[in-house]
Amino acid sequence: MASGPEQSRGRATIVDVATAAGVSRQTVSNALNYPQRVAPATLVRVHREIERLGFTPNAAAQQLRRRKASAYGFEVNPSGAGKMGHILDGFLVELTVAAPDHSCHLVTFAPDLTSLLAGYDQILSTGLVDGFVLGDTRHDDPRPAWLLQNDVPFVTFGRIWDEPHMGRWVDVDGRAGMELAVEHLLGQGYASVAYLGWPDGSPVGDDRRRGWLAGLADAGLADDPIAEEAVQDLAAATAAADRLLARLGPDSAILCASDLLALGALRAVRNRGLEPGRDIGVVGFDDSDVAEALQLSSLRQPLQQAAAEAWRIVHAKGTDLSLTALLAPTLTVRESTSRAGDTPARPPTPVPRPTP
Amino acid sequence: MASGPEQSRGRATIVDVATAAGVSRQTVSNALNYPQRVAPATLVRVHREIERLGFTPNAAAQQLRRRKASAYGFEVNPSGAGKMGHILDGFLVELTVAAPDHSCHLVTFAPDLTSLLAGYDQILSTGLVDGFVLGDTRHDDPRPAWLLQNDVPFVTFGRIWDEPHMGRWVDVDGRAGMELAVEHLLGQGYASVAYLGWPDGSPVGDDRRRGWLAGLADAGLADDPIAEEAVQDLAAATAAADRLLARLGPDSAILCASDLLALGALRAVRNRGLEPGRDIGVVGFDDSDVAEALQLSSLRQPLQQAAAEAWRIVHAKGTDLSLTALLAPTLTVRESTSRAGDTPARPPTPVPRPTP
DNA sequence: ATGCCCTATTTGAACGATCCAACTAGGCTG
DNA sequence: CAGCCTAGTTGGATCGTTCAAATAGGGCAT
Incomplete structure (x- = not known):
């Protein structure tokens, strides 16, 4: 070889x-x-000799002469690795898979504790990377402006909400996804669709909520929207979902802003002796491993497309500020939204609680 | 700056x-x-001038002259990203965080479709990386032998089971973890500890099963071990756990080889009208996001330590074949193994199923 | 004073590729 | 037949750093 x-x-x-x-x-x-x-x-x-000798150009020599690393930095955050809904891991994988198509590669780095920008400045100053793929966008994020100012190629996963005119991002259209989910739920025969979301103020959450409302409006059901709020925590979600169920009639569905909230909804439904899918429809967001394991219908982010668009944008020449891509999520349908679902989780014979 | x-x-x-x-x-x-x-x-x-001019040595020039990239490759697998129990994402993060301590960095790459080794050979031949961190070990894995033969530094996460004498690995002691869990469960007052594991044949699963048996033996309870098997699938796990519950007396606990199996156990327990923790103890493995969300006690792999050891081993000079590190997992205790746990998931007032 | 050693520093030569400008054949044009 | 153009090829310089060997300049013993 x-x-x-x-x-x-x-x-x-x-x-x-x-x-x-x-x-x-x-x-x-x-x-x-x-x-x-x-x-x-x-x-x-x-070419015959190249093949025979197994020659491959030395990357370091190319980088040095071309003044270009053909590499991009990706910051990984220790706090949120493997967390539910953290699709960044999947995004990183898809970026890595698609990297060879653009003859480049990905270098991971950890955030600097002193400053948000320090880590970026450091790896950039060594010439190890040409630019960055930002896996998340925070509120009041100083990074996009700094990178733009220093002529550093970059792209963010997630809109730059603070500066709507600023390009260079790829994002998933949560609003469109929610509309899709509402349409699916009504199509399945659920009479109404309630919403379980995060408290006001998060751009992503507000966008998803608008999608739900738009979906209702499309179906002419926007006159009395029912919603509850909960932070990203299972106990809070379960309690909020229970409040929601108290206000809902039969044959309703609950659309959730995340898989964790949906998990709470599933528990609240079962706690009332109801069966998800058959009695109450539940839809989550992110199609995480939990959704798959619990047979929860969920909106899936098109990470492969997102990665492809990210590479396209980060490699785009010029200062065109309108380099954006808004991708529609797809709905993975599982038992939690199928009316005629068999319920394999129920054992054949219920057994009373053993008393000590 | x-x-x-x-x-x-x-x-x-x-x-x-x-x-x-x-x-x-x-x-x-x-x-x-x-x-x-x-x-x-x-x-x-x-140093004053270095500071004043903001000088940072050019990485490419250093790599070229030193004939050393100070970088290591990490193969990411598209199929299993974000999957439950896939702690590789977390391992990659910890590797990245610890990389600066060894003044090196990580480059991700995707597997080549033609051959397991092709991707490694390619990135290595460009001189982009000096060696590799293998995130997983497969059965009949050709990579360790190939790397050893070509004098390429490497370390694997997960023992090289096929060749017990081969070093250069870091792994988590599943056996010790299971013993720890058995001890914890018995200490909590559960009368017996049953096992829900994978079918025979997987080295990791067999090791964990032995740990369970060893834990029972330590407590003098090894005379009648009760176990069931299931593949890594929620429905199968729930069914197996239900069979287990049929054989178990009250006040028992179920030790599971994975969080997914434990999730099945939780469902089986609840399906029988029992409360995890209070009635039946359940312990999982990997301390995934699901475990946290469901208040499931679980064994946590010490990924930070594992990453540190991995760097140590991959940087170790010479052909010392006995470079290994076996780390003990820790137990994250949650409600699923606490007898006096309040059960916030239960709503205050059960409501009958609404009839249409 | 001469020789010698030792330390601090400098010079020349890589490392392996690409950029740039120059060179050689030819064929074609006027 | 001189001159020009183009395709194909070549050598020199360069990217920024480190290795290896050479130099300068004391201090100390002979």
């Missing part, structure tokens, strides 16, 4: 190939970077 | 610092790499 060069003093270099093919090193370089400049006969001869 | 060099033609280089400090470039290099070779007075002068 990796056969050594003439002299076994390491890997084959471009001059090894050149001498073997009887040409100059520049011709070998041209054969790889500008094939149209090289005579066809020479081209095949060079 | 990033002030330019004398001529604003890019970043400050080592010669910019040298001329500014009135020394040769090599002295600046020495000041950074071998400070003891430089006279104290010169040292402070050089």
